Amino acid sequence: MATVMQKIKDIEDEMARTQKNKATAHHLGLLKAKLAKLRRELLAPTSKGGGGAGEGFDVTKSGDARVGLVGFPSVGKSTLLNKLTGTFSEVASYEFTTLTCIPGVIVYRGAKIQPIATSSGYVLISSTLDQLLVCSSQILLLDLPGIIEGAKDGKGRGRQVISTARTCNCILIVLDAIKPITHKRLIEKELEGFGIRLNKEPPNLTFRKKDKGGINFTSTVTNTQLDLETVKAICSEYRIHNADISLRYDATADDLIDVIEGSRVYMPCIYAVNKIDQITLEELEILDKLPHYCPVSAHLEWNLDGLLEKIWEYLDLVRIYTKPKGLNPDYEDPVILSSKRRTVEDFCNRIHKDMVKQFKYALVWGSSVKHKPQRVGKEHELEDEDVVQIIKKDFCTNIQDKEHFGLGISRFSSTHWPAKSKCWQQHITTDIAASRYSSVYGTHGGT
């Protein structure tokens, strides 16, 4: 019996042989659905053919966000980790130097760093990174082993690498400026094969299964990619014979399969083109214009500031400042939320999982509200740089607790955190939320 991998290869070959036109569209759609199903089988932990789970590396969950370095061997991933975080990961000229996941912490203030113009139009970072130490967003950068083509199908440690990448908030695809541009597409294919969608919004289409009535396919726009026959072919592959499908944009067969399959992750991605010290200025100018590209030289520390800024921009994080009653907001140490999950409830959960149970209301200052301050509930969506004070339900008997809870949150003091000058050199071993909680409740005997 053919193995799953052989079946995948056969389908890929057949797709390559098949001419793309109107007459073959539904057949190609069917093949794509078959392929998606086989890949899922291969990657599922329970599958027989998969030979083990798509388990990632065991990495600490700490940090405000995590960014994964993915690329072919020897493109300079470890050099980048070393320069951006000060964490040591071995660098060498031979391939597969890195064999496991090495995390390092970028401490970023999230404010714009003034770029220093140089003759080539690029930015030179200071050799000490001291200028970044006034900040407090903790971004976990993950150095990963190099992947090779076929990783998604189980070659090398690739599956572990891609599984870990799936848990990230942003991916840095590291490319070597002097290697063929085709490498970019190969890495993308590996990630896509594992259900990771780069710089893409989830498909804006509705898919609703029903009990009878056949396949009903409607579209509010003229669509060039999908016709009823193709939609039916794809659905039949999933044994779906009754469903309403409506498109609000020119969706592809792959988009429809993504919606039916589910479990896709949509992630921002930056292409860090490394080793630009090896190319000409003309080549550099071309690279610099490409969307989502960030040319750097990790070795010579060129444009690392630019890369950090882009990472911050792509992570799309919001900073929320806490304000203890009667005191000024703590601007040094914001709570960092994803712009996709930024309600007052998300804010509470960042501090402690039980905080929301004691939540009465919040006072908010900033661009998300009209009045200063404004009383809001836990569904309220916060904006970048809002100031929040949480008021808890009045249930405490201990007067000290009562005062403490009533006063809103005080943030952890420097005694709970390593000196800022050390921050960026350390792996985070403590969970940030836990350390915040212990400082909020710890001395008052909270549970």
Ligand SMILES: Nc1nc2c(ncn2[C@@H]2O[C@H](COP(=O)(O)OP(=O)(O)OP(=O)(O)O)[C@@H](O)[C@H]2O)c(=O)[nH]1
């Ligand atoms: N010229 C140049 N060489 C670089 C640059 N960055 C890294 N290198 C060199 O590229 C080689 C590979 O660097 P690594 O950081 O080990 O690459 P890697 O991607 O981590 O490699 P693996 O762990 O084996 O996958 C080393 O010899 C580095 O010195 C750069 O910006 N310019």
Ligand SMILES: [K+]
């Ligand atoms: K290497």
Ligand SMILES: [Mg+2]
């Ligand atoms: Mg390495």
